[in-house]
Amino acid sequence: MIDIERQQKLFITISKFINKKINVYAVGGTAMMFYGFKDSTLDIDLVFNNDKERIIFKEALKSIGYQKMDSNIVYKKKENQPEMFTLGNERFDLFIEKVVLFYFTENMKKRAEERTYQYGENFILNVASPEDIIVMKCATDRVKDREDAKRIIDKYKINWDIVIETAEEQVKLGKEIAVMELGCFLEELVTEMKIDVPQEVLDKLFKFFNKQRSSKSLK
DSSP states (O other): OEEHHHHHHHHHHHHTTOOSOEEEEEEHHHHHHHHTSOSEESSEEEEESSHHHHHHHHHHHHHTTOEEEOTHHHHTTOSSOOEEEEETTEEEEEEESEETTEEOOHHHHHHHTTSEEEETTTEEEEEOOHHHHHHHHHHHOOHHHHHHHHHHHHHSOOOHHHHHHHHHHHHHTTOTHHHHHHHHHHHHHHHHHOOOOOHHHHHHHHHHHHHHHHHHHTO
């Protein structure tokens, strides 16, 4: 496990090996620790704008001893898997623009840039909003992701309009399954974990999905 202190030390160390400015986005447990939603994480999840910036970060990781691992071990056959690097029991998951099913959109980036940290001269880390962390948790959808989503909803006043707008945005980008996946994810939180997700949010998501499916069948 990586706690917040270790995470900070890692980012400071990595920044010393980054010689060109890069903008990186923290999602998952990494982002949650910046908000105080959890004390530690199994892996550090980062999203990059392009492969060029990810390569710079990968080379920095290699410089301090991290080695590449097979992402299929964790993500099975899911699309848009990250490149993964490990050292001992620590792991980095490095995505580009997409986190499995979902695009990390320009609006997500703008919200993340409201909470920014800089390490050294060249490593800028932007932290995803709580709403976007939940959406990305739906993308990976592991048991711990549902537990993490519960923590966020219990501790933070979620703007559900952002969640709905994000789902609609994913559909416009061609990720229609995103709405269904998100709706099912939130419904599981309600039925299995007794989380208070407004029914109108679930209704809007499934209504939007059905509308999209109907419009496609008419073409």
